[in-house]
Amino acid sequence: MTAFASSKDLDAYREKVVKSRPKGRREIAVCAGTGCKAFGSFRLLDAFRDELAVQGLDKKIVLRPTGCHGFCERGPLVLFFPEETLYQRVKPADVKEIVERTVKKGEVLERLLVEDPATGKKFRTEKEVPFYKHQRRLVLKNNGLINPNTIDDYIAIGGYSALAKALMMGPEAVLAEVKKADLRGRGGAGFPAGKKWEVCRSQPGDTKYIVCNADEGDPGAFMDRSVIEGNPHSVIEGMIIGAFAMGAHEGFVYVRQEYPLAVERLVLALLHAREHGLLGKGILGSGFAFDIKVKRGGGAFVCGEESALIASIEGRRGVPRRRPPYPAVSGLWGKPTNINNVETWANVPLIVGNGADWFRGIGTDGSKGTKIFSLVGKVNNTGLVEVPMGMTLREVIFDIGGGIPKGKKFKAVQTGGPSGGCLPESKLDIPVDFDTLVREGAMMGSGGMIVMDENTCMLDVARYFLGFLKSESCGNCTSCRDGLMRLHALVADICEGRGTEQKLALVEELAATVKASSLCALGGTSVNPVQSTIRHFRDEYMAHIRDRKCPAHVCKALITYSVNEKCNGCHVCARQCPQKCIAGEMKGMHTIDQQKCIKCGICNDVCRFDSISVA
Amino acid sequence: MSIRLTIDDVEVKAEPGEYVLAVARREGFAIPSLCHHESVAPIGACRVCLVQVTFGGKTTLSTSCNMLAEEGLQVVTDTPEVRAHRAMNLELLLARAPGSARVREMARQYGVTRTRFPQVAESALANCILCELCMRVCSRLGHDALSAIGRGDKKRIGPPFGTPSERCVGCASCRSVCPTACVFVRDTATSRTIWGKTFEFVLCKNCGAPVLTREHRQHALAHAGLPEDYYDVCEPCKQADAAGRFANVVW
Numbered sequence: 001m002t003a004f005a006s007s008k009d010l011d012a013y014r015e016k017v018v019k020s021r022p023k024g025r026r027e028i029a030v031c032a033g034t035g036c037k038a039f040g041s042f043r044l045l046d047a048f049r050d051e052l053a054v055q056g057l058d059k060k061i062v063l064r065p066t067g068c069h070g071f072c073e074r075g076p077l078v079l080f081f082p083e084e085t086l087y088q089r090v091k092p093a094d095v096k097e098i099v100e101r102t103v104k105k106g107e108v109l110e111r112l113l114v115e116d117p118a119t120g121k122k123f124r125t126e127k128e129v130p131f132y133k134h135q136r137r138l139v140l141k142n143n144g145l146i147n148p149n150t151i152d153d154y155i156a157i158g159g160y161s162a163l164a165k166a167l168m169m170g171p172e173a174v175l176a177e178v179k180k181a182d183l184r185g186r187g188g189a190g191f192p193a194g195k196k197w198e199v200c201r202s203q204p205g206d207t208k209y210i211v212c213n214a215d216e217g218d219p220g221a222f223m224d225r226s227v228i229e230g231n232p233h234s235v236i237e238g239m240i241i242g243a244f245a246m247g248a249h250e251g252f253v254y255v256r257q258e259y260p261l262a263v264e265r266l267v268l269a270l271l272h273a274r275e276h277g278l279l280g281k282g283i284l285g286s287g288f289a290f291d292i293k294v295k296r297g298g299g300a301f302v303c304g305e306e307s308a309l310i311a312s313i314e315g316r317r318g319v320p321r322r323r324p325p326y327p328a329v330s331g332l333w334g335k336p337t338n339i340n341n342v343e344t345w346a347n348v349p350l351i352v353g354n355g356a357d358w359f360r361g362i363g364t365d366g367s368k369g370t371k372i373f374s375l376v377g378k379v380n381n382t383g384l385v386e387v388p389m390g391m392t393l394r395e396v397i398f399d400i401g402g403g404i405p406k407g408k409k410f411k412a413v414q415t416g417g418p419s420g421g422c423l424p425e426s427k428l429d430i431p432v433d434f435d436t437l438v439r440e441g442a443m444m445g446s447g448g449m450i451v452m453d454e455n456t457c458m459l460d461v462a463r464y465f466l467g468f469l470k471s472e473s474c475g476n477c478t479s480c481r482d483g484l485m486r487l488h489a490l491v492a493d494i495c496e497g498r499g500t501e502q503k504l505a506l507v508e509e510l511a512a513t514v515k516a517s518s519l520c521a522l523g524g525t526s527v528n529p530v531q532s533t534i535r536h537f538r539d540e541y542m543a544h545i546r547d548r549k550c551p552a553h554v555c556k557a558l559i560t561y562s563v564n565e566k567c568n569g570c571h572v573c574a575r576q577c578p579q580k581c582i583a584g585e586m587k588g589m590h591t592i593d594q595q596k597c598i599k600c601g602i603c604n605d606v607c608r609f610d611s612i613s614v615a
Numbered sequence: 616m617s618i619r620l621t622i623d624d625v626e627v628k629a630e631p632g633e634y635v636l637a638v639a640r641r642e643g644f645a646i647p648s649l650c651h652h653e654s655v656a657p658i659g660a661c662r663v664c665l666v667q668v669t670f671g672g673k674t675t676l677s678t679s680c681n682m683l684a685e686e687g688l689q690v691v692t693d694t695p696e697v698r699a700h701r702a703m704n705l706e707l708l709l710a711r712a713p714g715s716a717r718v719r720e721m722a723r724q725y726g727v728t729r730t731r732f733p734q735v736a737e738s739a740l741a742n743c744i745l746c747e748l749c750m751r752v753c754s755r756l757g758h759d760a761l762s763a764i765g766r767g768d769k770k771r772i773g774p775p776f777g778t779p780s781e782r783c784v785g786c787a788s789c790r791s792v793c794p795t796a797c798v799f800v801r802d803t804a805t806s807r808t809i810w811g812k813t814f815e816f817v818l819c820k821n822c823g824a825p826v827l828t829r830e831h832r833q834h835a836l837a838h839a840g841l842p843e844d845y846y847d848v849c850e851p852c853k854q855a856d857a858a859g860r861f862a863n864v865v866w
Contacts, residue, residue: 300766317763322659322681475770478662482707485768486732506731513703516676517662
């Protein structure tokens with residue numbers, strides 16, 4: 001493979017690739033993202049490959065492993081082109097029939113289509129599925145179309161043309177464009193990327209670094225992982241453009257070792273980019289030199305904080321330091337360093353390619369563009385959701401997410417990861433943008449969105465996140481390390497029936513100190529889950545304390561299971577009880593021995609006559 | 616002195632690169648601290664030196680030990696909010712180091728006479744407040760025999776990998792800077808045990824008293840370019856000898 005010596009070479013290569021792929025040719029795209037992989041999509045790919053070979057179609061039909069389509073809960077997902085038919089939950093056993101009917105004859109197998117759980121309506125293409133219909137996919141747009149393991153697919157859809165354009169524009173013009181676009185950092189704080197770039201660019205000296213923060217550590221968040229796994233070149237292209245604008249010649253991607261597939265695809269993509277002269281010396285024949293190294297992190301949540309991330313890349317313990325000086329002034333090895341998150345970098349080629357005005361046309365006044373959320377929890381359609389900034393929480397959760405499963409009631413949504421906040425139903429109509437969420441005591445964070453239903457105890461949620469953060473604090477500051485440890489113990493006390501109003505007051509007092517006196521953003525935001533649940537769900541705290549009751553029936557110490565008069569003595573619960581503490585004659589009323597009961601809830605789950613009462 | 620800032624409404628001057636705590640102490644303002652030592656870089660661990668700072672129209676709380684003095688910075692060392700958060704941090708520390716007279720006294724000054732938190736039980740080192748001063752000083756001296764292990768509430772200080780460090784020379788500098796005096800050192804007439812390792816003392820040729828450990832002697836001679844016999848005699852004997860010779864000359 002010869003390297004492109006100019007952007008003309010790139011264009012010629014693109015033309016060649018596109019020409020070799022006639023429009024309307026038959027393709028099978030199988031999602032090979034981590035979610036679908038877990039559902040067996042690699043086995044499915046093998047099955048398709050074998051079946052196509054058996055039927056003698058392997059030369060005629062293109063089988064393409066792709067990146068994450070976002071609708072992970074329905075995986076493995078398979079798309080058929082040119083009809084764009086979408087099949088969900090495809091198994092290797094379905095492959096023979098699919099090849100014979102869908103691939104050969106263009107028939108649609110109804111049973112594999114996505115179905116609306118509420119109405120039973122079936123949808124043939126992605127565009128019709130409500131989960132996709134209400135989204136605006138820019139960053140994720142090509143995830144389902146390209147094979148992340150080859151650079152040709154990315155180039156064919158116009159990849160690296162934004163880089164060619166940037167090299168023509170010159171660094172000042174690129175910076176001006178990104179500034180004009182008002183791109184705000186997608187990693188959490190929402191700091192304007194252009195401003196950060198400008199500071200970094202204006203620093204004296206020739207050695208500057210840029211870093212892609214792929215240390216996505218929030219429980220339940222996987223958007224950065226999916227972008228790297230599905231479209232690694234978009235991130236690389238964004239980084240090259242950024243490096244060009246800032247005058248950096250070396251870049252790092254800090255990605256956690258727990259993302260093996262992301263690391264694998266990224267390393268391969270970097271290799272391909274280097275082979276094609278898109279990284280290295282004289283990129284696309286220009287005088288600009290830049291290369292990227294992959295740094296694998298050990299999976300400490302705090303290393304997503306930029307100063308801790310820098311320490312980790314330098315080989316030191318991942319502990320944040322006081323800012324300023326900001327990394328843009330003094331970062332890696334004391335040199336000006338610009339750090340942006342994966343999604344921010346992936347937006348850069350879109351902005352340079354389509355222009356700042358186009359980008360500004362999407363979103364709200366203060367927050368431009370789209371944001372990817374990982375919509376998880378008690379919601380019908382879980383997965384990755386990319387929406388324009390300013391969409392309401394209600395639209396995201398109900399229109400795209402399809403509402404709460406099993407007809408249960410919505411209770412709260414937690415945005416912004418472990419240090420985000422929980423918002424109640426009364427806040428469902430607020431627009432999702434950086435500033436509104438912070439105003440409401442939550443935050444955008446990197447884009448986690450956890451939906452909770454009526455069976456969720458908000459104290460249990462606060463306890464969970466405090467437990468996560470007390471282990472993930474770096475342990476430097478007294479207030480964060482010991483404060484979170486104590487808050488966790490206090491909330492656990494309340495959950496376990498040892499709550500008092502004094503303890504709740506201490507929780508509030510201590511949370512204020514943790515927030516005000518910790519060094520980094522981890523400590524500063526760590527109390528959001530406990531503060532926001534107290535703010536919006538104080539009644540629930542009081543029920544635990546005063547009445548010794550858990551209204552959501554979650555906190556085991558505060559609930560009892562008993563058998564009510566609906567019991568017909570079927571004995572199923574008694575057989576399933578792991579404690580063997582349910583007694584009763586066949587066809588006679590049963591009783592639970594409260595001394596032995598461990599409140600696992602299995603009796604309630606298996607009873608078909610609604611005869612177990614929880615109180 | 617090119618930077619001007621105010622501390623409690625008094626205008627003071629500072630050098631670029633000076634930290635607020637250092638400036639304040641030089642100018643006679645009292646700010647409490649536990650994890651600070653002028654010979655090592657600040658890390659802002661104990662959170663007791665919190666002050667209120669106003670800069671660029673924004674007022675926040677910040678630790679003063681690791682905040683650089685800036686032109687136009689306004690520092691207030693004592694506000695109800697500052698006191699409340701210092702008190703809470705001291706209350707947290709009191710539960711870690713109830714045996715430390717210094718922590719108890721500092722807490723008392725903030726009205727904290729007892730802590731509402733149960734004492735930290737699983738701490739590897741009783742009364743350790745995890746300020747890393749021992750480790751920072753050890754590293755500054757070129758030994759690097761200590762490290763922070765684990766993170767969050769599992770963080771502790773000790774020799775790397777939990778085994779006695781081959782780099783430790785038994786100088787006990789860690790002990791001398793520890794704000795809660797929690798580093799355990801056991802000295803006998805001929806040996807010292809520290810961080811799970813036992814060292815033999817070099818004994819004074821004159822009086823037989825311990826001078827320093829053999830490893831410390833080796834390290835000091837190599838790094839300070841001192842004559843081989845520098846540590847043969849202990850400091851008090853050297854002084855007595857010098858005093859005697861001086862007396863002879865004068866008389």
